[in-house]
Amino acid sequence: MxxxxxxxxxxxxxxxxxxxxxxxVGRVRAGAKVSVGDGGNEGLIRAMRVQANAVEDAxxxxxxLLALAGLAAPVWLIHALGGTLVVSRLLHAFGLGxxxxxxxxxxxxxxxxxxxxxxxxxACVWFALA
Numbered sequence: 001m002x003x004x005x006x007x008x009x010x011x012x013x014x015x016x017x018x019x020x021x022x023x024x025v026g027r028v029r030a031g032a033k034v035s036v037g038d039g040g041n042e043g044l045i046r047a048m049r050v051q052a053n054a055v056e057d058a059x060x061x062x063x064x065l066l067a068l069a070g071l072a073a074p075v076w077l078i079h080a081l082g083g084t085l086v087v088s089r090l091l092h093a094f095g096l097g098x099x100x101x102x103x104x105x106x107x108x109x110x111x112x113x114x115x116x117x118x119x120x121x122x123a124c125v126w127f128a129l130a
Contacts, residue, residue: 010082064120088112
């Protein structure tokens with residue numbers, strides 16, 4: 001598998017995650033009978049927040065994976081970062097989407113996503129200057 005194929009794999013997987021989050025917001029919105037905004041519905045607010053959190057972090061990390069592919073970074077690095085990103089975003093989504101205020105999935109997902117962003121940033125700078 002080439003670097004670009006590896007990056008494309010994780011882009012595709014994250015698009016599926018985004019689609020799932022979008023469908024969940026629509027499902028909760030329809031159930032709450034709220035067409036615009038959140039209507040003060042806690043479940044809808046939570047579903048929208050889960051989707052928004054993914055949109056805040058994942059696109060930047062995915063751009064980083066593409067940059068690393070273009071810089072001929074090792075395929076294993078792209079897999080490690082991409083796999084960690086997908087798992088972290090899923091853990092975060094299930095954790096934040098639950099009714100519990102604090103839970104392990106949300107914490108691990110947040111930490112994993114932040115770690116992916118940090119390592120991706122460092123790797124991009126490293127391979128760009130090497």
